[in-house]
Amino acid sequence: MKHLFVILLSLSLFACGNxxxxxxxxxxxxQDQNTExxxxxxxxxxxxxxxxxxxxxxxxxxxxxLEAALSAGYEQWKSGKTGLDMVEAAIIExxxxxxxxxGKGAVLTHEGKxxxxxxxxxxxxxxxxxxxxxxxxxxxxxAARLVMEKSEHVMLVGKGAEQFAESGKLDIVDPSxxxxxxxxxxxxxxxxxxxxxxVLDHDEKHGTVGAVAxxxxxNLAAGTSTGGMVNKQFGRIGDSPIxxxxxxAGKQVAVSCTGWGEFYIxxxxxxxxxxxxxxxxxxxxxxxxEVIRKIGxxxxxxxxxxxxxxxxxxxxxxxxxxxxxxxTEDGKILIEMYx
Amino acid sequence: MKHLFVILLSLSLFACGNxxxxxxxxxxxxQDQNTExxxxxxxxxxxxxxxxxxxxxxxxxxxxxLEAALSAGYEQWKSGKTGLDMVEAAIIExxxxxxxxxGKGAVLTHEGKxxxxxxxxxxxxxxxxxxxxxxxxxxxxxAARLVMEKSEHVMLVGKGAEQFAESGKLDIVDPSxxxxxxxxxxxxxxxxxxxxxxVLDHDEKHGTVGAVAxxxxxNLAAGTSTGGMVNKQFGRIGDSPIxxxxxxAGKQVAVSCTGWGEFYIxxxxxxxxxxxxxxxxxxxxxxxxEVIRKIGxxxxxxxxxxxxxxxxxxxxxxxxxxxxxxxTEDGKILIEMYx
Numbered sequence: 001m002k003h004l005f006v007i008l009l010s011l012s013l014f015a016c017g018n019x020x021x022x023x024x025x026x027x028x029x030x031q032d033q034n035t036e037x038x039x040x041x042x043x044x045x046x047x048x049x050x051x052x053x054x055x056x057x058x059x060x061x062x063x064x065x066l067e068a069a070l071s072a073g074y075e076q077w078k079s080g081k082t083g084l085d086m087v088e089a090a091i092i093e094x095x096x097x098x099x100x101x102x103g104k105g106a107v108l109t110h111e112g113k114x115x116x117x118x119x120x121x122x123x124x125x126x127x128x129x130x131x132x133x134x135x136x137x138x139x140x141x142x143a144a145r146l147v148m149e150k151s152e153h154v155m156l157v158g159k160g161a162e163q164f165a166e167s168g169k170l171d172i173v174d175p176s177x178x179x180x181x182x183x184x185x186x187x188x189x190x191x192x193x194x195x196x197x198x199v200l201d202h203d204e205k206h207g208t209v210g211a212v213a214x215x216x217x218x219n220l221a222a223g224t225s226t227g228g229m230v231n232k233q234f235g236r237i238g239d240s241p242i243x244x245x246x247x248x249a250g251k252q253v254a255v256s257c258t259g260w261g262e263f264y265i266x267x268x269x270x271x272x273x274x275x276x277x278x279x280x281x282x283x284x285x286x287x288x289x290e291v292i293r294k295i296g297x298x299x300x301x302x303x304x305x306x307x308x309x310x311x312x313x314x315x316x317x318x319x320x321x322x323x324x325x326x327x328t329e330d331g332k333i334l335i336e337m338y339x
Numbered sequence: 340m341k342h343l344f345v346i347l348l349s350l351s352l353f354a355c356g357n358x359x360x361x362x363x364x365x366x367x368x369x370q371d372q373n374t375e376x377x378x379x380x381x382x383x384x385x386x387x388x389x390x391x392x393x394x395x396x397x398x399x400x401x402x403x404x405l406e407a408a409l410s411a412g413y414e415q416w417k418s419g420k421t422g423l424d425m426v427e428a429a430i431i432e433x434x435x436x437x438x439x440x441x442g443k444g445a446v447l448t449h450e451g452k453x454x455x456x457x458x459x460x461x462x463x464x465x466x467x468x469x470x471x472x473x474x475x476x477x478x479x480x481x482a483a484r485l486v487m488e489k490s491e492h493v494m495l496v497g498k499g500a501e502q503f504a505e506s507g508k509l510d511i512v513d514p515s516x517x518x519x520x521x522x523x524x525x526x527x528x529x530x531x532x533x534x535x536x537x538v539l540d541h542d543e544k545h546g547t548v549g550a551v552a553x554x555x556x557x558n559l560a561a562g563t564s565t566g567g568m569v570n571k572q573f574g575r576i577g578d579s580p581i582x583x584x585x586x587x588a589g590k591q592v593a594v595s596c597t598g599w600g601e602f603y604i605x606x607x608x609x610x611x612x613x614x615x616x617x618x619x620x621x622x623x624x625x626x627x628x629e630v631i632r633k634i635g636x637x638x639x640x641x642x643x644x645x646x647x648x649x650x651x652x653x654x655x656x657x658x659x660x661x662x663x664x665x666x667t668e669d670g671k672i673l674i675e676m677y678x
Binding site: 127133152153154158159164235237238242245248261268272275279280 | 460
């Protein structure tokens with residue numbers, strides 16, 4: 001009779017608690033390979049990143065860029081700074097590195113301009129800030145944080161955001177600062193093809209950067225920065241500056257996304273990880289894998305990074321590869337690019 | 340022994356299914372007063388709307404405006420049109436009515452301009468469209484739908500959105516079309532006070548409009564349109580054009596929000612209703628009440644309207660009042676303004 005009780009109990013718990021367990025472990029997840037406590041995870045974009053397409057020089061450059069960002073964030077952790085400081089420090093490195101599609105080296109719009117988006121969120125009070133469509137702010141992630149900490153608003157776009165950043169004494173640059181030969185050639189190449197479908201297969205399209213952190217006080221933070229989608233329409237806003245879509249930090253988890261932004265917005269992708277953990281007792285592995293599955297079912301591609309309040313991390317993606325890295329509390333750095 | 344099984348089953352189901360039951364019924368909810376099947380719900384903004392502050396003429400005007408919007412949407416339902424057609428028809432009425440803070444009669448930015456935002460979402464495939472910071476599109480809700488149906492993108496802002504609307508042959512007007520004496524006086528009054536805190540207590544601040552619909556095929560749709568926050572900073576984007584924050588439609592529920600936008604963004608308010616229903620078996624009453632509670636705990640004010648896939652509706656708010664109305668499948672119209 002005791003057995004019947006146990007069976008019945010587990011049956012009914014299973015029935016209402018775990019509708020998506022079968023998805024767990026279907027995607028890359030460091031948590032499965034490693035049970036160490038992580039403090040910082042970053043990504044440098046997802047796309048058709050394969051060993052075959054990579055030269056040793058290019059791989060070395062990406063590895064060094066990711067390592068520099070992880071080290072910058074980890075320095076903040078060591079000196080007891082907040083998750084916001086960790087995330088901001090890591091993303092500034094990636095924005096200043098022209099290899100990544102954020103800040104310097106961002107992709108160009110259809111009109112050949114750089115329009116940059118960024119957002120940041122602080123888990124303990126779920127305060128957030130974002131800027132979108134900015135063209136003169138050297139480090140958009142700093143502007144996102146300024147909006148969060150010094151304005152009544154969460155999201156500022158275009159000139160309004162740039163005026164606010166100037167008033168806050170952030171570094172303002174000429175729009176040409178962000179331009180690189182590589183991106184100009186990329187846009188020319190794509191405009192010649194004149195087919196959006198082809199563009200959407202293009203790996204640089206997914207080159208957003210992001211960081212999620214768990215600080216020494218156990219607080220979570222998330223940040224994301226991007227140049228958006230190559231050849232995007234003037235005025236298009238993707239998921240990166242949208243709280244809940246491309247970026248989210250709460251009590252359970254901090255998430256930063258990279259991918260075909262429209263699908264992330266429609267799935268409220270970043271917050272859906274927190275929602276599954278909060279309401280459905282899903283693990284960070286299960287919840288993030290389920291969101292990437294939903295995006296894939298819709299025809300979307302990309303990935304995300306997530307860290308929970310225990311230091312467990314997940315880095316699922318449905319593309320050929322994703323530039324990603326993480327660091328443990330004792331400073332062990334992990335960097336991966338391929339499936 | 341049978342009884343023990345039942346008790347154990349219900350206990351364990353309760354334990355994992357309904358963590359926020361105690362919040363149910365704490366806020367206004369037509370579902371509690373009425374078990375009829377609804378097909379359309381609208382709101383015209385929440386704020387310090389009280390019987391004392393209202394003149395009979397003003398109340399009559401608001402009532403007629405809400406009734407016209409409900410009738411326009413219901414006509415679409417009767418002729419078997421989709422939820423998108425119902426939502427769009429209702430919101431066009433409210434945008435064209437200068438009483439409401441959307442389209443004509445929208446509030447003014449700090450610079451004395453009208454910057455309009457709108458979004459729309461279709462539950463069956465969670466496709467969505469949004470425009471923000473537009474100044475020349477007569478009916479922003481039409482532009483949001485055009486972005487959803489005719490662009491690769493979900494969200495377009497500013498000039499890019501206006502160019503796209505023009506290319507789609509939507510009505511373009513001079514920015515002066517949206518201006519009204521009432522709004523100009525309102526801004527002058529507030530600028531004299533020169534204190535944002537006072538502004539944020541002001542009822543017009545919450546005057547967004549929205550509609551949620553359940554069509555004859557059982558499909559859900561949601562739409563929201565606003566002039567944003569009076570005296571807002573140039574370039575500020577609130578929750579209304581942000582999918583998941585101010586507007587969401589999925590398989591379970593369609594939601595449109597009105598209130599202090601920044602708190603709705605930080606709480607991913609609209610999608611959080613769907614998430615609680617999907618993952619936590621909450622009812623539309625419980626889920627929407629819980630979101631308004633979270634927003635209130637943070638210091639935010641406002642309300643939301645929601646309709647689930649069975650025609651149950653909820654219209655919770657934590658302000659003194661909210662302009663709201665609903666219509667049942669047999670055409671019975673309900674309109675309320677106060678607590």
